[in-house]
Amino acid sequence: MNKKSILDPRIAAYIVILFGAGAMFMNKAITAHIFCAVAAFYLITVKSFKTSFISLGIYGIIALLMANVSKIHNTSAMLLLVSLSYFVQKLIVLFMMGSFFTHVTSIPYVVSAMQKIKAPDALAVPLMVALRFFPTIHEDFKSLKDSLKLRHISIRPLSFIIHPVRMMEYLFVPILMKSLRTSDELSASAMLRGFEHIKEQTLMYPLKMKLKDYFVGIVSTLIVAALFYLQFKK
Amino acid sequence: MKNIAVELKDLSFHYQCLTRPSLKNLNLQIEKGSLVLITGASGCGKTTLFRCMNGLVPHFYEGKFSGDVRLGSQNTSAFSLQDFGKLTSSVFQDPRSQFFMTDVENEIAFGCVNQKLSKEEIWKRTDAAVSKMRISELLDKSIFKLSSGELQKVAFASCYAMQNDIFLLDEPSANLDFHSILELQKILEELKNEGKTIIIFEHRLFYLKDLLDRMIILEEGVIKQDYDREQTLSLNDKELEKLGLRSFSLEKLKPVEPMFSTSNNQPLINLSDISFSYKKHGTKIVKNICFSASEGEVIAVIGKNGAGKTTLAKICCGLLKEKSGKIFIKGKTVPKRKRPGLCYFVMQDSDYQLFGDSVENELNTGCKKNHKAEKNQELLEQFNLWDKKDCHPASLSRGQKQRLTIACALKAESKIIFFDEPTSGLDRKNMLCVAEQIQKLAADGKCVFVITHDYEFILSACKRILYLWDGKIQKDFSLTDETKYQVLELLGEGGDQDE
Numbered sequence: 064m065n066k067k068s069i070l071d072p073r074i075a076a077y078i079v080i081l082f083g084a085g086a087m088f089m090n091k092a093i094t095a096h097i098f099c100a101v102a103a104f105y106l107i108t109v110k111s112f113k114t115s116f117i118s119l120g121i122y123g124i125i126a127l128l129m130a131n132v133s134k135i136h137n138t139s140a141m142l143l144l145v146s147l148s149y150f151v152q153k154l155i156v157l158f159m160m161g162s163f164f165t166h167v168t169s170i171p172y173v174v175s176a177m178q179k180i181k182a183p184d185a186l187a188v189p190l191m192v193a194l195r196f197f198p199t200i201h202e203d204f205k206s207l208k209d210s211l212k213l214r215h216i217s218i219r220p221l222s223f224i225i226h227p228v229r230m231m232e233y234l235f236v237p238i239l240m241k242s243l244r245t246s247d248e249l250s251a252s253a254m255l256r257g258f259e260h261i262k263e264q265t266l267m268y269p270l271k272m273k274l275k276d277y278f279v280g281i282v283s284t285l286i287v288a289a290l291f292y293l294q295f296k297k
Numbered sequence: 298m299k300n301i302a303v304e305l306k307d308l309s310f311h312y313q314c315l316t317r318p319s320l321k322n323l324n325l326q327i328e329k330g331s332l333v334l335i336t337g338a339s340g341c342g343k344t345t346l347f348r349c350m351n352g353l354v355p356h357f358y359e360g361k362f363s364g365d366v367r368l369g370s371q372n373t374s375a376f377s378l379q380d381f382g383k384l385t386s387s388v389f390q391d392p393r394s395q396f397f398m399t400d401v402e403n404e405i406a407f408g409c410v411n412q413k414l415s416k417e418e419i420w421k422r423t424d425a426a427v428s429k430m431r432i433s434e435l436l437d438k439s440i441f442k443l444s445s446g447e448l449q450k451v452a453f454a455s456c457y458a459m460q461n462d463i464f465l466l467d468e469p470s471a472n473l474d475f476h477s478i479l480e481l482q483k484i485l486e487e488l489k490n491e492g493k494t495i496i497i498f499e500h501r502l503f504y505l506k507d508l509l510d511r512m513i514i515l516e517e518g519v520i521k522q523d524y525d526r527e528q529t530l531s532l533n534d535k536e537l538e539k540l541g542l543r544s545f546s547l548e549k550l551k552p553v554e555p556m557f558s559t560s561n562n563q564p565l566i567n568l569s570d571i572s573f574s575y576k577k578h579g580t581k582i583v584k585n586i587c588f589s590a591s592e593g594e595v596i597a598v599i600g601k602n603g604a605g606k607t608t609l610a611k612i613c614c615g616l617l618k619e620k621s622g623k624i625f626i627k628g629k630t631v632p633k634r635k636r637p638g639l640c641y642f643v644m645q646d647s648d649y650q651l652f653g654d655s656v657e658n659e660l661n662t663g664c665k666k667n668h669k670a671e672k673n674q675e676l677l678e679q680f681n682l683w684d685k686k687d688c689h690p691a692s693l694s695r696g697q698k699q700r701l702t703i704a705c706a707l708k709a710e711s712k713i714i715f716f717d718e719p720t721s722g723l724d725r726k727n728m729l730c731v732a733e734q735i736q737k738l739a740a741d742g743k744c745v746f747v748i749t750h751d752y753e754f755i756l757s758a759c760k761r762i763l764y765l766w767d768g769k770i771q772k773d774f775s776l777t778d779e780t781k782y783q784v785l786e787l788l789g790e791g792g793d794q795d796e
Contacts, residue, residue, distance in 0.1 A: 171403045195397060198441050206649040209616045213637045214652070214663030214705070233652045233662075240691050241648050245394045251357050252395035255382045256459070257411030265410045265419060267403070 068268075069109065070167040071276040072176035078105075078283045079160045085287045086156040094294045095152060096126065101286055102159040109166040118159050121220055125151055128224075147227060161197065170194050175268040177261050187261040192246065199245060203238050301369070302463055302494035303327040303350060308364035310345055310354055319345040321518040323364070329462070332485065332495040332508050334529075337515035338541045338724045343498040346515065347467045350496065352381030368463065382408070386456030390468040390722065392448035401435050401443075401451055402427075408459040426454040430484065444602045446477025453484055464488060466497045470504065471722035474602055474750040475788035478504050500724045502537075506530070506545045514540060543725045543753055547785060552756045552776050555736055564628075565592050565744045566613065566640075566713050571622035573605075573612055582608045584768040585622070590761075592712070592742045595735055597755045597776070599748075599787060600765035606748045609765065610715040613746075614640040626713070640713040641706035645721060647698035650705070651690035656682055659690050659701060660708045676704045680734075696727055703734065714738060716747045720754045732758035752788055756781065 082102060089095040099122045106115035125148045132148075135141045170191060177187040211218055211233060223230045305325040311318035319342045327333050335343055348354040355362035356378045366373045368384045386408075389395045398404040405426050409419040427433050430450045435443065443451065449469060456464060470478045482504040488495055489508060497505065512529040514522040522540070524532075534544055544550055566589065573583040583605045590596055598606050611617040613624065615636025623630050626639055644650055653659030660673045677683040680700040685693065690701060699719065706714050716735070720728045728751070735745050735758050746763075749755060755762070755776065762780070764772035764787050772787070774780055 169400070170398050171400075191397070195399065198399065198439075202441070203649070206644065206646070209611070209642070210644065210650045211652070211663075212616055213614060213642060213650075214709070215638060216652075216663045232654070237648060237652065244648075248389060248391070248394040249397065251353050252387070252389060253397045253407075254357065254378045255351055255353070255385075255387055256397075256408035256455070257379045257382050258397065258407070259379055259411075263411070263413055265413050265416060267406070267410060267416065267419070 068168040068172040070279060071270055071272050072168040072172045073180065073270070074272070074276040074280045075164050075167045076173075076176070077280060079164045081283055081287050082160045083157045085290065086153050089290065089294055091294055092126070092129070094290050097290060097293075099152070099156055099159075102156050102163070105163050106159055106166075109163060111162060111166055114159070114162050118155050122152060122155050124220060125155075144224075147224075165194060165197050172268050172270070174261065174264065175266055175270055178264065178266050179270055182261065184259075184261055192249065195249065196242065196246075200238060200242070203241050204234070207234060207237055300329050301326050301367070302329040302331075303496065304365075304367040305349070306365040306367070308349060308366065309362070310349060311361040312345075312358065313360050315360075317518075318361075319518050320349065323518070323520060325513070325520065327494065327496060328510075329494050330489075330492045331510040332489050332497070332505070334502070334505050334509045334512045335496060335498045335515060336500065336502065336512065336542060337521070339500075339727060341515040342518040343515055344467060345518075347387070347465055347496075347498045350463075351385050351387045351465050352376060352378050356381075379411075382459070382461075383412070384461055385463040385465055386459055386461040388449070388452045388456060388464070388466045388469055390471050392445070392452040392472070395452060396440050396448075399440050401432070401438055401440065404440060404451060405454045405458050408455060412459075422458040422460065426458040429457055429487070430454040444477075445472045446474060446480060446602065449473060449477065449481060450484070457488075462493055464493055464495045466495065466499070468499055468722055469497065470499065470501045475752065476601065476790065478750075479789060482508070500543055500722065502543050502545050503547050514542070538725065541724060541726050543728070547752050548782075550753060550756050550781070551778055552760075552781055553732075553758075555739075555760065564589050565626065566590050567625040567628075568613070569623045569625065571609075571612060571619050571624065573608055573617060573620050581620075582768050583612065583619075586768075586770055588763065588770060588773060590713075590744045590746070592744055593739045594761055595739045595745045595747065595759045596761045596763055597747050597749055597759035597784075598763045598765065599750070599755075599784070600771075601790065604765040605768040606765050607717060610642055610717070610746065610748060613713065614642040614715060616642065638709045639711060640715065641709060641711035643699070643702050643706065643714060643716045643719065645718040647695065647702050648691070650702045651698060653690055655687050656690055656693070656701060657686040660705060662705075664708065672708070676707055679707075680704045696723075696730070699731070700734070703738070712742070713744045714746070716745065716749075718749055718751075719747065720749065720751045725753075728754055729757060750788060752785060755784060762787075 086098050089098050099119070103115045103119045128144060129148050132141055132145055135144065173191060173194060208218055216233060218230065218234070305323050308320055308323040309318055310320045323346070335346060337343055345354060348358060349366055352373065354360070373381065396404050397407055402423060406419050406423045409422055427436065430453055432447070432450050432454060435447055435451065469481060473481060485495060485508055499505065509529060510526050512524045513520055530545070534549065537544060568586055568588055571583060571586040572581055574581045586609065600606050608617060612619050613636065615633045618633045624636070625631070631639060651659055653662045656677065657673055660676060674683060677686055680703065682697060682701060682704065685697065690698065693701065719731050723731065732754060735747065739745050747759060759776055761775055762772065762784055763770055776784065
C-alpha cells in the first residue's frame with residue numbers, strides 16, 4: 064500500500080521545506096492567498112480532495128475575518144483575532160504540505176533518502192516518527208470528536224474562534240497525552256528491534272532522480288520565487 | 298546450565314516515580330524450549346519482569362536496578378537494548394503502538410533491516426515469516442487498516458523474521474477477539490514445536506491450557522507460586538479464584554445469578570428497521586436491524602470484527618446517522634442530534650473520553666451552567682473517586698478512568714449505556730468489579746449493552762445475547778446454563794468481515 068513513492072522523497076522534502084518556510088514570510092494578503100491556493104492545488108494533484116477543500120474552507124473563513132477585522136472596536140479582541148488568524152493561516156499551509164508529503168512518498172523511501180544524503184540521526188529519527196504519527200493523530204481525532212459529541216461539545220470551526228483556549232484543552236491535551244504514551248511504546252519497540260543509527264541499516268530502496276522530480280522541483284522553486292518577488296517588490 | 302534460556306538472579310527493580318519496588322529479589326530459571334506462563338493480579342510486577350527480560354528495564358525505564366539477567370549463557374549487564382533485541386523478541390500488549398512502518402511487508406522486515414542483513418536475506422526471512430503466519434493476503438495492506446487479530450499476527454511475523462529463540466509476550470490476548478485468541482494459540486503451538494522458548498505474561502489462561510509447561514504466579518513483586526504443568530492443571534476453579542486468576546476451562550463455567558434484582562421491565566429503546574452504510578463505499582454495514590430492550594437489562598453484543606457491533610452502538614448514541622429506520626426511546630422517536638446524552642458510549646480507551654482538568658470538573662464538562670456540587674459528590678462517592686476529586690483525570694489508573702467515564706454518563710442522566718470491551722486486559726478481580734458495576738447500573742433502571750469477546754465476563758454480567766453477523770441480528774436469546782455453549786460457539790466462529 065505505502066511502498067510506492069510518487070516523487071523522490073528528497074524532492075518532496077525540499078518542496079515541503081520551501082513552502083513551509085516561504086509561507087512564514089508572506090505578509091501581504093494576496094501572496095498568502097496564492098500560497099494557500101498552490102498548496103491546495105498540490106494536494107488535489109495527489110487526489111487528496113477532502114483535505115484540500117477543508118483546508119481551503121478554514122483558510123477562507125480566516126481570510127474573511129482578517130479582511131473585516133477593522134470593524135471590531137475592542138482593541139484586545141482585535142489583537143487576539145489577528146494574531147490567532149495569522150498563526151492558523153501559516154499552520155494550514157504547513158499542514159497541507161505535510162499531508163502532501165505523506166501522499167507522495169512513504170517511510171521506507173524516506174529512510175532510504177536519509178541514508179543517501181547521510182542525514183544525522185537527530186534529523187532522520189524524529190522525521191520518521193512524525194510520519195508514523197500523522198495517521199495515528201487522525202484516528203485519535205476521530206475518537207475524540209465522538210466523545211465530545213456525547214458530551215454536547217461542538218467542534219465546529221466557530222467553536223475554535225469563540226472558545227480557543229477551551230477547545231485547545233479539549234482536543235490537544237488528550238491527543239498530546241495519548242501521543243506521549245504511543246511514542247514511548249513506539250520507541251521501546253523500535254529500539255528493541257535494533258533501531259538506533261539510520262546509517263547502520265540496509266538500504267532497501269535505492270533512489271534515482273527522474274525527469275518528473277526535476278520538473279516538480281524547478282516549478283515549485285519558480286512559484287515560490289515569483290511569490291517572494293510579489294511580496295517584496297516596492 | 299546449557300538448557301537454560303533465561304536466568305534471573307536476585308533481581309530487584311524500583312521505578313523512580315513509585316514508592317514501592319516492583320520486583321523484589323527474584324530468582325528464576327527458565328528452560329530452553331519451554332512455554333512458561335507468568336501471571337498474577339494487576340500491579341503484581343508482570344510487566345516490569347517482561348521489561349527486565351527484554352532490557353527495557355533499566356535501559357528505557359529508569360529506576361533502581363539490581364541483580365542479574367542472563368540470556369542463554371550470556372550475562373546482560375553490559376548489553377545495550379539492541380543486544381537484547383538480538384536474543385529476544387518482544388510482542389507488546391497493544392500491537393497498534395509497536396509498529397514503526399506503515400505497511401506490512403516493511404514492518405516485518407524492519408528488525409532485519411536494522412541488523413544490516415543483505416537485501417536478499419531480508420526478503421527471504423520476510424517471506425518465510427509471512428508464510429509461517431499465513432498472512433500473505435495482508436502484504437499490500439496499510440497497517441492502519443488491519444484488525445487487532447491481524448496486527449498481532451504481523452507483530453509475531455516481525456519477531457519471527459529476526460530468528461530469535463526467546464519470545465516474550467506481554468498480555469498478547471488483551472486486544473484480541475475470541476477467534477483471534479484461538480489463532481494465537483495455534484501460532485504459539487507452532488513456535489513451541491520449533492523449539493522456541495516462550496514466556497507469556499498474561500491474565501487469560503484458557504488458551505494456554507494445552508501448551509504451558511509451567512505457571513509462575515507473582516504477587517507484589519515476588520514469586521508466590523511456581524507450578525509445573527501437572528500442578529497447574531490440577532487446580533480447580535475455586536483454587537484459581539482464590540489465587541485471583543481467571544479460568545482454564547471455559548466449558549465448566551456457569552452463568553452467575555444477578556447480584557441485584559431488576560423488577561422494572563419497561564421497554565426503553567426500540568430499533569425499527571435500522572440500516573446504515575458509509576458514503577465512501579456504499580456497502581451496508583448495518584442491515585434492517587429491529588429489536589427492543591428494557592430497563593434493567595444487561596445485553597452482550599457479540600459477533601466477528603466488522604459485523605457491525607460498534608456501528609450499531611454509534612447509531613444508537615447519535616454518533617452516526619442511520620440511512621433508514623427509526624429509533625424510539627420510551628416510545629418516542631428520537632432523532633440523531635438528540636440521542637447523545639440519552640444514550641452514552643463508554644469507549645475501550647478511556648483516555649479519549651476525559652477532558653477536564655480535575656476529576657470533579659470532568660463531571661461538569663459539557664453540562665449546563667447550573668452544576669450541583671452535591672450531585673457530583675454523590676456520584677464520585679458512588680464510584681469511589683471522591684478522594685481523587687482534585688486529581689487530573691490523566692493521573693488515574695485504567696479502572697478509575699473507566700469508573701469516571703461511567704459517572705459522566707450518569708451525570709448526563711443517560712438511561713442507555715453502551716460499553717466497548719470494558720474488560721480487555723483485566724484480571725479476574727477487576728473483571729468481576731466491572732461486572733458488578735454494570736449489574737448495579739441495570740438494577741438502577743439503566744439498560745446496558747456490552748460489546749465484548751470476553752466469555753468469562755459475559756457469564757458474570759449478562760443475561761441476554763445479541764449476535765450480529767454481516768450487519769444483521771442473527772441470534773437474540775437469553776443466557777442460561779443451556780445456551781452458554783451456544784455463546785462459546787458463536788464467539789469462536791472465525792475470520793474478520795469487511796466493513
